[in-house]
Amino acid sequence: MLKIKNINKNFGRLEVLKGISFEIKRGESLGLLGESGAGKSTLARIILGLIPKDSGDIFLNGQPVDYSIRDIRKIFQIIFQDPYTSLNPKIKIGEAIGEPILIHKILPKNKIRQKVEELLSLVRLSKEHYNRYPHELSGGERQRVGIARALSVGPSFLILDEPVSSLDLSVQIELLDLLKRLKDELGLTYLLIAHDLAVIKYICDRVIVIEKGEIVEDDKVDKVLTSPSDAYTKKLIEAGLG
Amino acid sequence: MLQVKTLSTLFYKDDSIIKAVDDFSFYIEKGETLGLLGESGSGKSTVALSILRLISKPGKIVSGAIELDGQDILKLSDKEIINIRGAKLSMIFQDPFSSLNPVFTIGDQIAETISLHQKLSKKESWRKAKEMLQKVQIDPDRIRNYPHQFSGGMRQRVMIAMALSCQPEFLIADEPTTALDVTIQEGVLKLIKDLQRELGFGMIFITHNFRIAKKVCDRFCVMQKGKLVEEGSQVFNKPQKPYTKKLVDCMNLLYA
Ligand SMILES: Nc1ncnc2c1ncn2[C@@H]1O[C@H](COP(=O)(O)OP(=O)(O)O)[C@@H](O)[C@H]1O
Numbered sequence: 001m002l003k004i005k006n007i008n009k010n011f012g013r014l015e016v017l018k019g020i021s022f023e024i025k026r027g028e029s030l031g032l033l034g035e036s037g038a039g040k041s042t043l044a045r046i047i048l049g050l051i052p053k054d055s056g057d058i059f060l061n062g063q064p065v066d067y068s069i070r071d072i073r074k075i076f077q078i079i080f081q082d083p084y085t086s087l088n089p090k091i092k093i094g095e096a097i098g099e100p101i102l103i104h105k106i107l108p109k110n111k112i113r114q115k116v117e118e119l120l121s122l123v124r125l126s127k128e129h130y131n132r133y134p135h136e137l138s139g140g141e142r143q144r145v146g147i148a149r150a151l152s153v154g155p156s157f158l159i160l161d162e163p164v165s166s167l168d169l170s171v172q173i174e175l176l177d178l179l180k181r182l183k184d185e186l187g188l189t190y191l192l193i194a195h196d197l198a199v200i201k202y203i204c205d206r207v208i209v210i211e212k213g214e215i216v217e218d219d220k221v222d223k224v225l226t227s228p229s230d231a232y233t234k235k236l237i238e239a240g241l242g
Numbered sequence: 243m244l245q246v247k248t249l250s251t252l253f254y255k256d257d258s259i260i261k262a263v264d265d266f267s268f269y270i271e272k273g274e275t276l277g278l279l280g281e282s283g284s285g286k287s288t289v290a291l292s293i294l295r296l297i298s299k300p301g302k303i304v305s306g307a308i309e310l311d312g313q314d315i316l317k318l319s320d321k322e323i324i325n326i327r328g329a330k331l332s333m334i335f336q337d338p339f340s341s342l343n344p345v346f347t348i349g350d351q352i353a354e355t356i357s358l359h360q361k362l363s364k365k366e367s368w369r370k371a372k373e374m375l376q377k378v379q380i381d382p383d384r385i386r387n388y389p390h391q392f393s394g395g396m397r398q399r400v401m402i403a404m405a406l407s408c409q410p411e412f413l414i415a416d417e418p419t420t421a422l423d424v425t426i427q428e429g430v431l432k433l434i435k436d437l438q439r440e441l442g443f444g445m446i447f448i449t450h451n452f453r454i455a456k457k458v459c460d461r462f463c464v465m466q467k468g469k470l471v472e473e474g475s476q477v478f479n480k481p482q483k484p485y486t487k488k489l490v491d492c493m494n495l496l497y498a
């Protein structure tokens with residue numbers, strides 16, 4: 001579905017991404033594992049078209065992705081780590097979820113409320129959450145709102161950038177279970193970014209390990225766990241699961 | 243021994259009162275590591291700050307006693323508590339950046355703690371500070387560097403050097419590795435444990451991370467909404483309360 005080819009990105013003199021190449025098949029959950037500063041979020045922002053790349057190509061179903069069209073947002077969506085800063089504190093939850101539907105003119109105005117209620121139920125929030133403000137929700141609930149908002153435009157591909165990193169363990173599991181279910185129900189494709197291998201192991205079949213802007217491993221999760229080919233990966237596994 | 247007895251600490255908000263710590267009791271002996279475990283907001287940091295008497299408005303310790311070798315810290319004068327803080331009782335925080343002063347060198351900061359509590363000359367304090375840096379595996383020649391010249395993991399080592407510079411009886415470590423990368427976490431945890439073996443302090447290890455707590459601690463207190471749920475060393479092998487069991491199950495599900 002998505003093919004990334006030889007992506008390079010510098011910030012000033014800092015080489016953040018060095019020749020990144022990989023593919024994601026439709027319906028796959030690919031994990032992207034790396035420590036902070038490795039370049040994971042930069043890569044996510046490039047795939048989404050939020051920042052330009054210096055060189056390299058991105059193909060969607062064989063065609064180079066045209067980031068100038070607004071409809072690209074109907075295909076790629078992102079969930080960020082901190083559900084608090086990614087929601088406007090002054091906007092009600094229901095309206096925040098409906099906003100992309102309005103912007104992309106996906107439904108007439110009078111149909112939006114019903115769609116938002118469907119989305120709330122899809123992420124296991126209740127109708128009564130519609131009129132709440134972000135600060136009236138827990139971290140896990142806010143992250144569900146972020147997911148509902150991302151799904152509102154019917155994307156097929158979700159980039160999840162450390163979606164559970166700031167949450168408590170029991171809430172992490174709830175959200176990961178939700179993400180698993182949504183993927184099956186809606187036939188989504190995931191790129192799940194994490195610094196915790198356990199989170200990737202819970203959801204993904206395949207994992208890419210990125211160290212200082214370079215891919216050092218790309219294989220089935222089971223394979224990587226039992227016999228990592230790279231020394232850095234080995235260190236990450238020992239520290240993260242030991 | 244450090245004993246916290248029926249401690250209650252409240253935060254007074256405009257329209258409500260938060261019982262951050264609610265009738266909470268535990269003890270810790272020198273040399274042992276007690277894990278204070280709970281999800282975020284359960285009151286762990288408030289316990290820590292209460293023990294050091296660092297609770298300020300809108301918070302207030304409303305009842306209980308905190309006895310260090312039989313003496314109630316809550317009854318001490320402000321001057322007396324300053325003598326204990328950093329000396330007999332010491333603390334390291336989650337974020338090593340905000341707890342170091344950016345405008346002073348790390349040497350200044352470690353030496354100041356030392357000279358405050360030990361009647362040593364400036365020269366002696368600096369010599370001691372260098373010794374502490376060596377203990378936390380930082381090149382003593384970097385003593386005149388500023389906090390921003392160190393990585394996160396190294397800053398946490400500096401904090402550890404400072405916290406241990408006066409040989410405390412008890413160290414409170416509040417999420418000391420939460421802000422660090424996993425590969426860095428391990429080194430810091432090992433360092434803390436090695437130093438504990440060498441220096442013999444008791445440690446209250448505060449974390450929401452059950453996986454790390456299991457590795458580091460001898461005994462645990464599980465906290466929920468300010469209250470003690472379960473205490474003992476059985477928490478991971480034989481949890482007694484449904485809440486503890488749920489959290490341990492989550493951990494096993496994710497990290498098994
Ligand atoms: N807008 C930017 N300007 C300059 N440097 C940046 C910018 N965004 C990210 N960086 C740097 O790029 C590197 C990779 O960052 P990032 O992609 O956020 O890493 P990760 O998500 O893996 O933690 C870091 O060193 C970061 O400081």
Ligand SMILES: Nc1ncnc2c1ncn2[C@@H]1O[C@H](COP(=O)(O)OP(=O)(O)O)[C@@H](O)[C@H]1O
Binds near residue numbers: 281283284288
């Ligand atoms: N300075 C403060 N003002 C108001 N409420 C506070 C303050 N500090 C903590 N609280 C509240 O006290 C409760 C316990 O917080 P805390 O001790 O920080 O929990 P933990 O460290 O377990 O995450 C929370 O409900 C928190 O919102």
Ligand SMILES: [Mg+2]
Binds near residue numbers: 040041042161
């Ligand atoms: Mg990132």
Ligand SMILES: [Mg+2]
Binds near residue numbers: 286287288
């Ligand atoms: Mg805390």
